[in-house]
Amino acid sequence: MTQTPTKQLEALGLVLPAAPAPVAAYVPTVRSGNLLFVSGQIPLRDGAMIARGAVPTPVGMEQARECARQCVINGLAQAQAALGSIDRIRRVVRVGVFVACGPGFGEQPKVANGASELLQEIFGEAGRHARAAVGCSDLPLGAPVEVEFVFEVE
Numbered sequence: 442m443t444q445t446p447t448k449q450l451e452a453l454g455l456v457l458p459a460a461p462a463p464v465a466a467y468v469p470t471v472r473s474g475n476l477l478f479v480s481g482q483i484p485l486r487d488g489a490m491i492a493r494g495a496v497p498t499p500v501g502m503e504q505a506r507e508c509a510r511q512c513v514i515n516g517l518a519q520a521q522a523a524l525g526s527i528d529r530i531r532r533v534v535r536v537g538v539f540v541a542c543g544p545g546f547g548e549q550p551k552v553a554n555g556a557s558e559l560l561q562e563i564f565g566e567a568g569r570h571a572r573a574a575v576g577c578s579d580l581p582l583g584a585p586v587e588v589e590f591v592f593e594v595e
Contacts, residue, residue, distance in 0.1 A: 445588045446527045446592035449563050450517075460522035461485050461515050464581060470523040476534065477523060477592045482515040483584035489569040493583035496552060500585040504557030509538060512588035513559045520592060533560050533570040539587040542576045549574035556588050 444452065463469055463480065471478045484491045484507075496505040521527050538553035539544075553574035561568040580587045 446530060446563050449565075450527075453562060455514060455587040457514060457518045457521055457527070458487075460518045469519045469587045472523065472594070475531075475593055475595070477530075477590075477594045478518060479516045479519045479523075481537070481539070481581075481587040481589040481591070482512040482519065483587050484511040486511055486513060490584060492585050494496065494585055495543055496546065496585050497542070497548070502548065502551060505540065505552045505585050508554055508584070509555030509584040509588060510559045512538075512586055513556045516588060516590045517563075520540060520590070520594075524594060527563075530564065530567075530592045532567045533564055533590070533592050533595055535571045535591040536573075537589040538572065538574045539577050539580060540574065541578065541580045541583075541585050543578075546576055549576050554584060555586075569573060 467480055469480050491511055492504050492508050494500050517527050520530060538556055538557055540549045540552045552579045557572060
């Protein structure tokens, strides 16, 4: 990748918000050595959930993918708050994507691709990562998607 992650965000027309405050008894990030663990992020934008409910009904696939993208933006905001700049991220190591859905829904990987594809757009080859895409019955505050991250940092 020829641009820094910050410049790539700008090129995509994306702006990182202030890091969202935790909604329960946990810290948003923990650094251990050269790894930064970012707690699960839900699709909050301007302090409000951009969608609520299960996938694919009432939250459609495209809206769920957009939720996953917003979770990435919020996760990067947390990383920036912890590191001072996302340009200190050397690699996206792992992403865990949780999708609220009913029994029989098996399209979690397609929802998770919303997060994975954005990370690759921002970080290039260093954005390719290991991943889990898991279905669950409910997520905090009625979120349709939650995403957690492990970054290798300088």
